Amino acid sequence: MPFQRVEHLLAVDDRMPAGWLLAPLIPLSRLYGLAMRARASLYARGLLKQQSLPCRVISVGNLTIGGTGKTPVVIALVTALRDRGRKVGVISRGYKRRSRTSILEISDGRTLRGHPGDSGDEPFLIAQRCPGVPVAVGADRPRVGRYMLDRHHIETLILDDGYQHLALWRDVDLLVVDAAAPFGNGYLLPRGRLREPLSSMARASAVLVTRASQAQRLDELKATVRAAAPAVPIWITDFAPSAVVEVGGSTSLEPSVLKGERVLAVSGIGNPESFRWLLAAVGATVVDHCVFADHHAYSQDDLGRIRRSAAQAGVDRIVTTEKDAVKLAQLIQTLSPSEGEGRVRGDIWAVRIDLQWLEGFDEWTRVVING
DSSP, rough: OOBHHHHHHHHHHHOOHHHHHGGHHHHHHHHHHHHHHHHHHHHHTTOOOOOOSSSSEEEESSSBSSSSSHHHHHHHHHHHHHHHOOOOEEEEOTTTOOOOOOOOOEEEEBBBBOHHHHHOOHHHHHHSSSEEEEEEEOOOHHHHHHHHHHOOOEEEEEEEOTTTTTBBBOOOEEEEEEESSTTTTTTTTTTSSSSSGGGGGGGGEEEEEEOGGGOHHHHHHHHHHHHHOOTTEEEEEEEEEEEEEEEEEEEOOOGGGTOOOOOEEEEEEOOOOHHHHHHHTTOEEEEEEOOOOTTTOHHHHHHHHHHHHHHHOSSSSSEHHHHHHHHHHHHHOOOOTTTTTOOTOOOOOEEEEEEEEEEOOOHHHHHHHHH
């Protein structure tokens, strides 16, 4: 089965298998933590050299694997800079991309190129949501950055998913923390979801908390950040639906259209429960939730099974995330008329979300946007 209902996927301790099953991995997590601390120390002392680029570099990253809402933060940042007349570009690793090209330019600021499977779904979504902004992916971020600077008049370069990429100097280091699942089960990889020890928060320019409305203990989260990084500002945000967009089409509706509807949710993201929560918050009734693995590469068979599930459940609409939509749109646009049979009303729709500021907007504007 390529998907399952969300209740069967989520574990009690924050999307991880039962603790006793992972207990043998604790020694490996400790070794991993020592290695990450040693690496960060070598960079901090200058024993490992950071490369610099002749432009302002802003990194946006996270401390855990899985979805923290980093991509909407990048989109908000890029949009704010672009709207102020800044010449901005985005570089990313392109996680799970199929293309083995060392540098792949997704957008030159005028034309969106390629396929989200080749570039990675998140960079493709950033390029799609940020017209006029060049976007490229590659493992060697300093090299990709120089490539972009050689070809575009860039004043500010956004380093997507860059918190652990210490080889490239950054002027601003934003750390995104998901209030709904801030630090996983508290363990480092491979026992838990932490990429680095909590002490690494101290090198951030600011900790940007997302999904504040889904936080169970926001004050405790702030206290944990304060204990690890007393001098680092904490900014609080949430995600608000801004539109419901037809996948593979051009129709855009107000989020209120979902109120009172019976929907089939489809998601292949790091935190699927957050999407279900978002739909419930706008008044939709989630009849069923097709949960795929994060960054899932959808197939025509997947699309057919989604539509059959919707038909069997008798829903009003199929809804998915923007990240999933960029991949599903490619399938929908290549369907023949016979393959498109069995659609529900409106076929598949994506919920577009935007960053909503609760605390720290003035400081964000001063330090990040106008800095």
